[in-house]
Amino acid sequence: MSEKKQQVSRRQFLNYTLTGVGGFMAAGMLVPMLRMAVDPVLKPSAAGDLQNVGLAVEDITTEPQRVDWKIDQVDGWYESEVGKTAWVFRNENDEILALSPICKHLGCVVSWEGSEEYPNEFFCPCHDGRYYKDGTNVPNTPPLAPLDEYEQKVENGMLYLGMAKPRGEA
Numbered sequence: 001m002s003e004k005k006q007q008v009s010r011r012q013f014l015n016y017t018l019t020g021v022g023g024f025m026a027a028g029m030l031v032p033m034l035r036m037a038v039d040p041v042l043k044p045s046a047a048g049d050l051q052n053v054g055l056a057v058e059d060i061t062t063e064p065q066r067v068d069w070k071i072d073q074v075d076g077w078y079e080s081e082v083g084k085t086a087w088v089f090r091n092e093n094d095e096i097l098a099l100s101p102i103c104k105h106l107g108c109v110v111s112w113e114g115s116e117e118y119p120n121e122f123f124c125p126c127h128d129g130r131y132y133k134d135g136t137n138v139p140n141t142p143p144l145a146p147l148d149e150y151e152q153k154v155e156n157g158m159l160y161l162g163m164a165k166p167r168g169e170a
């Protein structure tokens, strides 16, 4: 019985070695690139989180008050701190309403009683846009939809706000 010796030629040995090392190096480069491309997509978004805006519920009255707070925004690989604003008050049913100040016409900033001509309304100075106290747009003024309303919750007596959501066409 003759044992057949398995011989590996120098050429085969070099082929195996170079293929193995090349594959290893390619994987070493591809894995971080894939991770970089996919990682932001897999990270949980902070967009849906509600944040304590520093306003005690007992301090919310029927008079709209401006509330400013900051959120950490992650946009892909870019992290930044973004300022947010809401007009907060209690409506006639004693429910808390937190309205976005962004005008639904072209995006200027509205103010409560921003015009002496229109008391008890939100007013947009850009094109004289007007909204009733509940945020619905006054007919025959430029805005065509009510002010967005923030998602909200109350925890330990403090107001938490999240995303501003459209309320549909008026």
Ligand code: FES
Pocket (backbone or CB within 6 Å): 103, 104, 105, 106, 107, 108, 124, 125, 126, 127, 128, 129, 130, 142, 143
């Ligand atoms: S942007 Fe507000 S009325 Fe035009």
